[in-house]
Amino acid sequence: MKYVDEYRDGDLARKLAATIAREANTGRSYHIMEFCGGHTHAIFRYGVQDLMPENVRFVHGPGCPVCVLPIGRIDNAIELAEKHGATVCTYGDMMRVPASERRSLIKAKADGADIRMVYSIRDALKIARETPGREVVFFAIGFETTTPPTAVAILEAERERLENFSVFCNHVLTPAAVAHILSSPEVQDHRTVAIDAFLGPSHVSSVIGSRPYEAAAEHFRRPVVIAGFEPLDVMQATLMVIRQLNEGRHEVENEYVRVVTREGNVKAQALVAEVLEMRETFEWRGLGEVPNSALRIRDRFAAFDAERRFAVTTRKVRDAKSCECPSILRGAKRPTDCKLFGTVCTPENPIGSCMVSSEGACAAYYSYGRFRGSDAGGAGKGVPATTQEAAE
Amino acid sequence: MCLALPAEVVSLDAEKETAVVALGPVKKEISVALVDELRIGDYVLVHVGFALHKLSPEEAARTLDLIRDAGEDPHEEFAA
Numbered sequence: 237m238k239y240v241d242e243y244r245d246g247d248l249a250r251k252l253a254a255t256i257a258r259e260a261n262t263g264r265s266y267h268i269m270e271f272c273g274g275h276t277h278a279i280f281r282y283g284v285q286d287l288m289p290e291n292v293r294f295v296h297g298p299g300c301p302v303c304v305l306p307i308g309r310i311d312n313a314i315e316l317a318e319k320h321g322a323t324v325c326t327y328g329d330m331m332r333v334p335a336s337e338r339r340s341l342i343k344a345k346a347d348g349a350d351i352r353m354v355y356s357i358r359d360a361l362k363i364a365r366e367t368p369g370r371e372v373v374f375f376a377i378g379f380e381t382t383t384p385p386t387a388v389a390i391l392e393a394e395r396e397r398l399e400n401f402s403v404f405c406n407h408v409l410t411p412a413a414v415a416h417i418l419s420s421p422e423v424q425d426h427r428t429v430a431i432d433a434f435l436g437p438s439h440v441s442s443v444i445g446s447r448p449y450e451a452a453a454e455h456f457r458r459p460v461v462i463a464g465f466e467p468l469d470v471m472q473a474t475l476m477v478i479r480q481l482n483e484g485r486h487e488v489e490n491e492y493v494r495v496v497t498r499e500g501n502v503k504a505q506a507l508v509a510e511v512l513e514m515r516e517t518f519e520w521r522g523l524g525e526v527p528n529s530a531l532r533i534r535d536r537f538a539a540f541d542a543e544r545r546f547a548v549t550t551r552k553v554r555d556a557k558s559c560e561c562p563s564i565l566r567g568a569k570r571p572t573d574c575k576l577f578g579t580v581c582t583p584e585n586p587i588g589s590c591m592v593s594s595e596g597a598c599a600a601y602y603s604y605g606r607f608r609g610s611d612a613g614g615a616g617k618g619v620p621a622t623t624q625e626a627a628e
Numbered sequence: 629m630c631l632a633l634p635a636e637v638v639s640l641d642a643e644k645e646t647a648v649v650a651l652g653p654v655k656k657e658i659s660v661a662l663v664d665e666l667r668i669g670d671y672v673l674v675h676v677g678f679a680l681h682k683l684s685p686e687e688a689a690r691t692l693d694l695i696r697d698a699g700e701d702p703h704e705e706f707a708a
């Protein structure tokens with residue numbers, strides 16, 4: 237328990253750990269996927285896995301926005317700058333994500349393309365206002381927390397009749413990904429990937445509320461517990477998951493009532509619905525094509541849609557050969573299963589997207605996990621998956 | 629990019645739907661288009677230049693402690 241003193245309340249952490257150890261049934265295992273990269277980071281940073289009994293395992297999910305974007309879309313963003321001469325603005329984490337042919341946005345920038353790292357889409361609007369006549373494209377990525385800002389910015393551009401501003405929209409949806417992971421054969425037949433329950437994200441859920449997870453929890457008979465960002469939140473939520481599984485329940489519960497409601501931020505949802513609509517399908521790194529899992533810009537705002545403005549077409553690009561990111565994002569493999577981990581692939585020189593952002597599983601493993609002897613999580617190989625009965 | 633920080637509303641521009649928020653000595657203009665009924669003195673969670681939702685002062689303090697615990701300086705992060 238060498239990390240426990242760094243907790244806000246070390247005593248509470250010890251107590252929670254003891255309760256979990258007592259209540260976790262030794263006759264079965266508990267594989268809990270934390271969807272959100274923020275939780276992955278907290279689990280590593282605070283050694284939460286080390287406080288769990290052997291049969292309680294965290295499986296790292298795909299909730300890292302830069303990790304799930306397919307290479308073809310990053311190639312598109314580079315093309316917007318290089319071929320169409322646009323000023324491409326994006327969030328910092330995107331800059332180093334590998335694109336095709338060993339390129340990335342940061343390399344394209346070094347080669348002379350006008351690519352700018354911004355803190356907010358509002359900065360991209362400002363650049364557009366200040367450089368009329370120059371095309372400014374915001375490369376929009378992220379889950380439901382960055383989507384409302386994108387919608388607000390497009391409305392603002394419309395109001396101001398900004399003619400040189402557009403958005404390359406890559407926003408993706410958490411509940412769709414949760415449902416997709418649960419419906420995959422490797423999870424369904426319970427042989428290759430065991431996922432018994434989910435920890436739901438904190439900030440995303442504050443926007444969308446807890447309701448959108450209800451269908452998946454019910455349909456796939458897996459508990460979802462929304463957890464705050466503190467390691468104590470993660471532990472409390474884990475205990476709630478264990479209790480549900482022990483009692484054969486599969487409900488959506490909310491550990492993070494301090495912030496998350498069932499309805500979420502209704503105003504933000506309405507703004508998003510006004511500007512964006514569902515795509516029939518979207519490619520996720522690791523998950524492949526996922527139906528109804530991403531948003532595009534509505535016809536009314538076509539003028540602000542970079543995809544239409546520049547007739548963007550996306551190629552399917554294979555991931556780097558030995559990179560295991562796709563399997564890691566599905567919970568099927570661990571970073572240490574990758575031959576390149578920590579040798580060829582490091583945060584300074586990432587080969588795959590999971591090594592780029594601190595929320596990526598490989599980067600989290602590299603920074604915290606690999607220096608410890610114990611198994612720091614993953615698909616829980618070697619622990620028998622006896623969970624089918626309990627979930628039925 | 630998932631980092632979100634709590635900050636206190638120090639002034640509001642209802643027409644532009646913006647606010648100046650403060651985290652310690654650092655001040656910043658953000659959009660409050662996503663949050664209704666904000667008042668000066670309220671705490672909000674700030675993410676990519678937008679207030680995502682209101683926070684109680686206790687939750688704000690707790691979140692800041694957590695960031696400090698993680699070895700990061702929230703003021704510096706906020707200024708970035």
Ligand code: SF4
Nearest residue numbers: 559560574581588598
């Ligand atoms: S270590 Fe690097 S190459 Fe291996 S899976 Fe992770 S990101 Fe991909």
